Amino acid sequence: MYRYDEFDRTLVSERVAQFRRQVARxxxxxxxxxxxxxxxxxxxxxxxxxxxMLRINVPYGCxxxxxxxxxxxxxRRYDRGYGHFTTRQNIQFNWIxxxxxxxxxxxxxxxxxxxxQSSGNCVRNVTADHYAGRAADxxxxxxxWCELLRQYSILNPEFSYxxxxxxxxxTGSPHDRAAVAVHDIGLRMYRxxxxxxxxxxxxxxxxxxxPAIGKTIRQWIEPRHIILYVxxxxxxxxxxxxxxxxxxxxxKILVTALGxxxxxxxxxxxxxxxxxxxxxxxxxxxxxIQACFAPPDYDRAAAGDDPSPAAGISDPAYDAWLRSNVVxxxxxxxxxxxxxxxxxxxxxxxLAADKMERVADLADRFSCGELxxxxxxxxxxxxxxxxxxxxxxxxxxxxxxxTPNIGLASDIIACPxxxxxxxxNARSIPIAQDLSRHFADTDxxxxxxxxxxxxxxxxxxxGHHHVGNIGILGVDKRGAEFFQLTLGGSADENPSLxxxxxxxxxxxxxxxxxxxxxxxxxxxxxxxxxFLQTYRRVGIEPFRAVVYEPQGTTRQVA
Amino acid sequence: xxxxxxxxxxxxGRVVFRAADGNWVTDIxxxxxxxDNAVADSRLADARTDESDNLIIDPCLIDVAALGAAHExxxxxxxxxxxxxxxxxxx
Numbered sequence: 001m002y003r004y005d006e007f008d009r010t011l012v013s014e015r016v017a018q019f020r021r022q023v024a025r026x027x028x029x030x031x032x033x034x035x036x037x038x039x040x041x042x043x044x045x046x047x048x049x050x051x052x053m054l055r056i057n058v059p060y061g062c063x064x065x066x067x068x069x070x071x072x073x074x075x076r077r078y079d080r081g082y083g084h085f086t087t088r089q090n091i092q093f094n095w096i097x098x099x100x101x102x103x104x105x106x107x108x109x110x111x112x113x114x115x116x117q118s119s120g121n122c123v124r125n126v127t128a129d130h131y132a133g134r135a136a137d138x139x140x141x142x143x144x145w146c147e148l149l150r151q152y153s154i155l156n157p158e159f160s161y162x163x164x165x166x167x168x169x170x171t172g173s174p175h176d177r178a179a180v181a182v183h184d185i186g187l188r189m190y191r192x193x194x195x196x197x198x199x200x201x202x203x204x205x206x207x208x209x210x211p212a213i214g215k216t217i218r219q220w221i222e223p224r225h226i227i228l229y230v231x232x233x234x235x236x237x238x239x240x241x242x243x244x245x246x247x248x249x250x251x252k253i254l255v256t257a258l259g260x261x262x263x264x265x266x267x268x269x270x271x272x273x274x275x276x277x278x279x280x281x282x283x284x285x286x287x288x289i290q291a292c293f294a295p296p297d298y299d300r301a302a303a304g305d306d307p308s309p310a311a312g313i314s315d316p317a318y319d320a321w322l323r324s325n326v327v328x329x330x331x332x333x334x335x336x337x338x339x340x341x342x343x344x345x346x347x348x349x350x351l352a353a354d355k356m357e358r359v360a361d362l363a364d365r366f367s368c369g370e371l372x373x374x375x376x377x378x379x380x381x382x383x384x385x386x387x388x389x390x391x392x393x394x395x396x397x398x399x400x401x402x403t404p405n406i407g408l409a410s411d412i413i414a415c416p417x418x419x420x421x422x423x424x425n426a427r428s429i430p431i432a433q434d435l436s437r438h439f440a441d442t443d444x445x446x447x448x449x450x451x452x453x454x455x456x457x458x459x460x461x462x463g464h465h466h467v468g469n470i471g472i473l474g475v476d477k478r479g480a481e482f483f484q485l486t487l488g489g490s491a492d493e494n495p496s497l498x499x500x501x502x503x504x505x506x507x508x509x510x511x512x513x514x515x516x517x518x519x520x521x522x523x524x525x526x527x528x529x530x531f532l533q534t535y536r537r538v539g540i541e542p543f544r545a546v547v548y549e550p551q552g553t554t555r556q557v558a
Numbered sequence: 559x560x561x562x563x564x565x566x567x568x569x570x571g572r573v574v575f576r577a578a579d580g581n582w583v584t585d586i587x588x589x590x591x592x593x594d595n596a597v598a599d600s601r602l603a604d605a606r607t608d609e610s611d612n613l614i615i616d617p618c619l620i621d622v623a624a625l626g627a628a629h630e631x632x633x634x635x636x637x638x639x640x641x642x643x644x645x646x647x648x649x
Binding site for chain 1 (some may be wrong): 566568569570571572573609611612615616633634635638639642643644645647
């Protein structure tokens with residue numbers, strides 16, 4: 001993991017002291033709410049429906065057991081005993097008092113965490129493939145570049161007042177687990193014709209009210225150039241991005257308005273200017289950061305373990321977990337294990353403080369004291385010896401963290417929705433709970449196979465509904481909650497935005513509608529076809545028919 | 559329908575309602591129902607003073623029904639603010 005150096009420590013502690021003074025000035029009235037709001041937002045502190053909400057960065061999803069224990073203490077001492085992992089590899093606490101925020105930030109600083117730029121019109125938490133450095137299919141670990149981009153963008157005065165927020169995502173694998181195509185900038189590693197690793201640079205992707213799949217601005221760039229190339233993109237955006245209309249201020253609007261070719265010309269012209277004179281990444285500093293991501297000392301003897309992970313245990317539930325939740329590791333004898341935060345009826349992404357501590361203990365015992373957060377709101381242990389899998393499975397099962405559903409129908413993304421969020425129009429969590437109970441049967445889950453269901457409580461799309469194989473968008477119709485379905489979205493290396501199925505449905509009708517869509521897929525699918533493959537082959541009409549014309553019944557409509 | 563003043567308390571962000579004595583309380587049933595528009599405007603002006611005095615943030619009037627001694631906001635969003643999330647908390 002990255003470890004703070006003296007510079008990082010000073011920066012973060014000075015920021016905490018500064019925010020402590022700002023909060024004190026707000027509480028005495030020296031600062032008005034209008035003056036204070038941008039300051040608290042720059043530190044990740046929102047005012048939501050019930051209280052202040054604090055969003056804490058987990059850079060590119062990497063978390064140590066010590067950090068998770070600190071989060072558990074914060075949850076217990078300052079919140080209501082739980083936290084919420086988000087689709088941007090952050091964690092949020094929902095019940096924070098303004099007066100406590102500086103102390104919380106100091107507690108975070110003690111474990112090398114911060115909340116800087118987790119809100120505001122600046123570069124947000126840099127996200128990445130949660131299997132970075134471990135995935136069997138990876139070309140190179142992208143985290144050294146993630147960390148350099150993080151350091152470069154934190155408190156960078158030139159990019160502290162962008163037209164709107166700005167999100168970066170990186171993947172070092174050809175299989176995209178980081179949804180890079182729906183970020184302001186996505187960097188996807190691949191090898192060029194000479195076999196050299198580099199990044200494809202994708203720009204102008206995003207979700208929200210104007211969803212867009214990003215466009216490739218540069219087919220391949222040497223990794224050592226990406227900081228300056230990102231700077232060139234940010235400069236063009238900073239200069240030409242709209243500031244007159246918040247709904248048209250994201251870079252995707254600019255890229256669409258100019259066209260990718262004109263946008264590329266502007267960026268390349270900027271890059272040509274700054275690449276000769278701009279800062280060069282110091283080799284020693286890069287080596288220091290790279291060393292932070294050195295793999296642990298693997299047990300070489302593990303390579304000789306029985307490659308059959310089921311050795312010594314015979315349980316269908318264990319087999320299902322192995323199939324769904326355990327992923328190939330690049331080192332023989334090791335595995336990546338996903339912890340599902342989506343047990344039937346649970347709130348997606350929520351974790352109680354007691355469980356955080358138990359997970360931290362398991363990370364110490366089974367995975368070198370580290371874990372990852374992923375954008376689908378689950379956790380991963382990325383260095384588990386295969387011989388430990390049965391013991392780990394039993395331990396996770398007792399914590400309700402071994403539901404065998406990763407990537408399956410009940411592994412649902414849901415934003416906090418109207419239960420917490422001041423922007424939401426409808427509740428997301430109850431729909432997710434209904435659906436996860438509906439798909440609680442492991443055999444049915446495995447029969448349906450790969451299927452992402454993503455739920456957002458408003459068009460801002462924090463629940464990634466546009467890129468769910470099935471997307472669910474909550475809307476308000478004359479004071480009542482309705483839910484619009486989209487089909488065919490995907491956030492992987494073949495990204496697509498979902499197509500709207502039809503008019504909105506009342507909450508009570510959503511599970512039955514999803515059931516009919518899934519049953520239609522099972523009837524239509526070819527050999528080994530996933531839901532998405534079937535949808536792309538047959539189109540939306542068969543699904544529209546089963547939802548809106550089931551045996552000629554009349555349904556309540558919005 | 560009657561109206562009530564709702565806001566967030568500055569120091570901790572908690573949802574609060576204005577009682578008849580001018581205090582801000584967390585229990586909606588202790589909040590003052592206001593039937594008269596002119597009175598509502600006057601109370602809102604008082605609430606803005608409380609905002610200037612750094613007690614509360616974002617005061618506004620919401621529609622509230624009286625169900626015996628209980629008060630219930632007309633809109634789901636405000637009901638959730640008054641009573642908390644509609645879901646069980648993670649344990």
